[in-house]
Amino acid sequence: MVNRLHRRPEWQFFAVLPRADSKLATTWWVLLLARGVLPAVFAIAMGWLIGAVQHSTALAAPLTLMGTTFILLQVLTPMHQAVSANLGSRVSAYLNDKLAEACVGPPGIGHLEDPSLSEDLTVAREFDHGQTGPPMYLNVDFVAGSLVELVGGLASAIVLFGYTWWAPLLLVAAWTATHWLLRESGVWKDRNTAEVRSAQRHANYAYELAVGPDPAKELRLFGLADWTVQRFTERRRRLFELQYAATRLRERPMIWSLLIIAVANGVVFWSLGAAAIDGRLELDRLVVFAQVAIGVGMIAFGGLNWALDGAAAPVAAVQRLEPAMAPAGALSPGTLRVPGGAVELDIRGLSFRYPHADRPVFDGLDLKIPAGSSLAVVGQNGAGKTTLAKLLxxxxxxxxxxxxxxxSDLRQLDVDAWRGRVAAVFQDFLKLELPLRDNVAPAGAPEADIRAALADAGAADLADLDTRLATGYGDGTDLSGGQWQRVALARALCAVRQGAGLVLLDEPTAQLDVRGEAAIFDRILTATRDVTTILISHRFSTVRHADRICVLEDGHVVELGSHDELMALGGRYRTMFDLQAQRFTAEVDEEGLSYDTL
Incomplete structure (x- = not known):
């Protein structure tokens, strides 16, 4: 029972408040309880004042209590709202910190590509952007307001015990019934179904298309602007329909709720009226008990369930992700350190399948790469080229x-030590909103090495080393796709100068023109002649420069040899090479320069 309670999202939400900020959370609860109790205190003060007038006693004390209570009611509300906003911001920061730690903590990346975690990741990443629900600072305020009403209703019920024992029990039971009847009247538990989450994901995607800078060019070029807005509004409308369907109030439970409330309140107020008429209840006490009988209604079904649903969902998502991500991104521990210099790679019987994938990427791959050699890997999309780089x-x-x-088995090597020996450029390479110097050498390097790496990558005159590569800053600048790719190459080449023994290049020059790519790759081979280099590319003008070329198909090596050997073989490589070569039949380009790349 206790374990089930602790696993509930609502419990997890309240448990995270003191973790986010214990002092703010304590202040939040104190103000919440004070605001909840004050209406009952005000009712008592009013009855006290009426009694003082009736019996001609001193009015100072009841007036002071009434005035103080009234002022506190006015003052504590904005104070509580401010505390709620601050606490909500701290909760957001806490959840974002936990999510960041859970994402970057595991040494692998399986947890970030696991489809079973994608929905929780979406909720956890987007909860404070206002697309999946109100931001956390508003959610905390909504929850506070609803709990104030709940506490106020219970405080009123306690005061009503001064009249008779059965009246508060009857009213509490009647108003509490609305929680059960109206909650169960909708598909409440289905508000977080796969269909709702899917609609939410589609709406977010359409929104990002509409507001993002990257798709803006093609949206306009292909006339998709109106389509994108229409798609977004349709998906949002569908999401709202599903969310409404999950919280709608049906006719029969509403009638039952009204009937139960009417009967319970009718009985209590009839009893109060009869007692007053019979002289068993004086006016001052009648005023108090009548007010608190009305106040018990504050515990009725209201916004608490919706507020808690919105506030608890991201908390529960992060709580689920923390323990799930660690094993999904775990790697076997290694302790051996890697010797210096170029490395020899020997792959035997390699099998690998992505989490929840239908078929393996590799099923018995064999490949040997001598130390200090260069190997190009080619093949159709889905052949496993990038996966091989990830495994390496x-x-x-x-x-x-x-x-x-x-x-030595790669799994026995210390992960950090091995990665310190690997330099890689992936297709989706890192772009840091930092100075050029820090983009080339994030961990730091001598300026001479940074400048040499930029020169090897054809980016010697790109910008000053202290120029920030982002337009959002006063002294910043942005780069073209090809320029950014040269910076990524310089980062790998700088790592080689710092001791890397293996260079992995996954489509490293895809955004450069063919002629520029060939020239750059010649420089790369020169700069990496003392290390082992693996190149993944679709451009055979670059591939042919490697010592050996490996053709992957269905996760297996189907051809292996030098460019000349594979051309003479007349197999898959020759076919792909000839198909690509047909696109370069012209002798010169539009600038009058010769195509001297094939």
Whole structure:
């Protein structure tokens, strides 16, 4: 029972408040209780004042209590709202910190690509952007207002015990019944179904298309602006319909609720009236008990359930992600350190399947890469080229088989030590809103190495090293896609100068023109001649420069050899090469420069 209670999202929400800020949480609860009790105190003060007038006694004390209570009612509300907003912001910061730690903590990246975690990740990432629900600072205020009413109703019921024992019990039971009847009247528990989350995800995607800078060009070019807005409004409307359907009030429970409330209040107020008429209840006490009998109604079904639903969902999502991400992104521990220099890679019987995937990417892959050599990996999309790079970087561990580095199983090597020996450029490379210097060497490096790496990447005159690569800053600048790719290449080449023994290049020059790509790759090969280099590319003008070329198909090596050997073989590589070469039949380009790349 206790464990089930602790697992409820509502409990998790209240439990996270003191973790976010214990002092603010304590102040929040104190103000909440004070605001809830004050209406009952005001009713007592009013009855006291009426009694003093009736019996001609001193009015100072009851007037002071009434005035103080009235002022506190006016003052505590904005104070509580301010505390709620601040506490909500602290809760947001706490959840974002926990999410960031859970995302970056595991050494692998399986937890970030696991489809079973994607829905919770969406809720956890977007909860404070106003798209999946109100921001947390508003949610905390909504919850506070609803709890104030609940406390006020209970405080009124306690005062009503001064009249008779059965009256508060009857009213509390009647008003509490609305929570059960109206909550159960809708598909409340289905408000967080896969259908609702899917509609939410589609609405968010359409919204990001509409407001993001990257898709803006093609939205306008292809006339998709109106379509995007229409898609967003349709998806949002569908989401609202599903959410409303999950909280709608049906006719029969509403009638039952009204009937129960009417009967219970009718009985209590009839009893109060009869007692007053019979002289058993004086006017001052009648005023008090009548007010608190009305005040018990504050515990009725209201906004608390909706507020808690919105506030608890992201908390529960983060709480679920924390324990789930650690094993999903875990890697087997390693303790061995990697020797210096170029590394030899020996892949034997490698098998790997992504979490929840239908089929494996690799099922018995064999490949050997001598130290200090360059290998190009080609193949159709989905052949496993990028997956191989991820496995070599130890972003995943294989399901079976081995990757040996200088004779040692990669899983036995210390993860951080191994990654310190690997330099990689992925298709979705990192763009830091930092100076050029920090983009090339995030961990720091001598200025001479940074400038040499930029020169090797063809970016020597790109910008000053202290220029921030972001337009959102007064002294910042943005780069073209090709310029950014040169910066990413410089980052890898700088790592080589700092001791990396393996260079992985996954489509490293895809945003450069063919001629520029060939020139850059010649520089790369020169800069990495003392290390092991693996190149993944669709451009055969670059691929042909590698010592050997590996053709992957269905997770297996189907051809392996030099460019000349594979061309002579007349197999898959020759076919792909000839198809691409047909696009470069012209002798010169539009600038009059020769195509000297094939």
């Amino acid at each position: 970087c130890r972003l995943y561990d294989p399901d079976s088989g081995t990757i040996r580095v200088d004779g």
